[in-house]
Amino acid sequence: MTRHTTSRRLLLGVSASALLTAACSPSSDTKSSGSKTSPSKSPSIEGKAAAAEGKVPGGAPDGALGVNFNEDPAGLGATQLKALSATWVRGFVPVTPGDLKGDVTQQRAIRALLTAHGDGRKTILSLKFPYALGPTKGPLPAPGSAELKDLLALVDRVLAAVLGKVDILTIGNEPFLETLPEERNKTLNVFYEALARHVIEYRGQHGGAGSGTSLYMGALNHLDDPAGRTPATERWLRFVNKTPELAGVDIHPHVTSLQNAAKYVNYVVPTLRSDQKFLATEFSLVQFWKQHMHDPVSPAFAKRYNVDPGRKVWQVIGDAIQQPFPQAKWNDFISMTQWFDTSRNYLTEQMKAFRDTGKLAVATYGGLQIESMASGWDDTKTPWILNPLYANRTVQPGEGGTLGRNVWFEQFRALQKTG
Template structure:
């Protein structure tokens, strides 16, 4: 900590020199390739392209936003669902092996570009899945092929998406030897430098797309705070064009989230912000899957007294239950009821730091969450804002609301974050 603080003067001087030569790159993207800015320095979506404050963001881009997240499944979320949530920001990730010649047609990219046209704020993460093979060396043909795919995505999204995160979950989507040897850092630093150079070349007058380094996981575990994570944050801090880092606190208790902030914030420049494009208590829910359901719930719904939590969920997946029954299941389970305001409480804590850029939260129970559900499957579906696969659909065409989280998400939407979102 003390060594980190002693470096601030050097970092600040280094950053000022970089800004003097390249301020337009760090500012918000406008070129002949994209739609020009409006009279007050905002594009058609209301985003800041001049460095002035815009709706939902300060001079450095978005600030304190809570948006919706579809992860890898853009088809699982509809704009009508987002409208009912009052959401005005949307996030997803693009698996880079799926990128073909026209990246604008890749499912996640297409969804976010559609959202942009409807004036939503947008966040895109680049996912490089190398958890089953070594990462390419920086100057290898495999790296050149990877950067070619990156170029295709950049051509499609720069100056349209508001935030681009370089990497999705790199410390999960890589092999341990690559994390230990420095190959992980070398790969992502190469990608980041390439993105920065591409943006500078194609948008010399400034680009509205803000750049962040992708998400860090497991920072609540001391053994996961390694030389590689230190180097990740050092690169983030020392690269003027990078505006912060993303974190994914999937934790076993609300108190564990603070470890992420305590680790990340002192290691960044003071003006940098952080993303939280995923966060949840899924590890806490997981601990209770083999619990016996509460006796009052079992009696009320005629279940055997030894029925397990995972069995109730599996039955609801196979035969969705009335909304009152699903609510009773969660409300009568102390492990859930005591944390039903996790979303609300955590977003407030993120905002209280004054350095949150955008947080996003999962919208629906995606199909992958329900397939082959059993006692050892992580219950991601308990996080979702909609209970679309476990609860009978109400009238009106939209799925049932998730208990606790739906109402809190909607209540956390602030007037200053809203955009003039249009329906399709």
């Protein structure tokens, strides 16, 4: 396999004017939820976008790269962030009555972000509404229902704790994955649009754009698959475009290649207003890693470390989880595994592609191998554990307890820029 490289022309495939021209349709979405858009076209967003002067805070970040801990910040403290030269930190919080109870400032993701803010770092919090899983699994709260009223009261508690203390708040984490399949249509749109209007109104009553917290709509997934581009995703982007208080949209390109990540960018960027940008608060080649879990281990690695040459990649990773490798052994596992080694510059190449659009606000990459990545490890588990900057669950601690490092660590440091 050749090293993943992508030209700017391939990544964007849109004109400069398309990048800088916003278009919106103020009408509501009336299309059937069953139809799909053409895989070769970005969402049809018609009309000229009006300037949103004073609505989106000025001084928006430009091409920044930060650390993402998802729901689990355990072990990712000031020491680890300083070693990475990281200035941006991102996490998410589940916001449903079944998930979030008690003092919201003590919820682990919120507490970690408030601590990072206190340390002078910039922060992103994604509000997650996991109605397709977890203790609140079920239909989305209906408009005007008591259930929605209770949810909005819970949202207000979160907003009271974080507004002005997080730099970016995204409304929704992965909405099209966290909603029941039968509601991934205009039902989803109506729910999230109501949430967004509520958050916008709350912020308007507490400092507005001057509060220091920018608002984005949460992340779109599977845009590299034509089936993932639907009337509901089109309406999502129209809503972002025509809502002046929104600074942009988030994407999560977990893909098999840079070319597939480009499909996300090509779909989203042309829909943004001139004053809007996109986030990529999660991104990786995890779907590419997944394709190789049943490959045999590298013969060179097997010979050097006396490993059964018939052992599969997923089994060797499992060995490292059970008994973490010395750093040198993990490095050899990476460098001797051809399909992984040829992707070792992925972080650098993907960030270049994002930045070349001129529309990236912030991207955040996985920091630690968190517990959920290692638990229940088997040949069917998605190998998220290969993504992070730190290899803290597959590599033995170094001198002084320093965490093991993954191949992306030094790239991340080199990619830091003020944004």
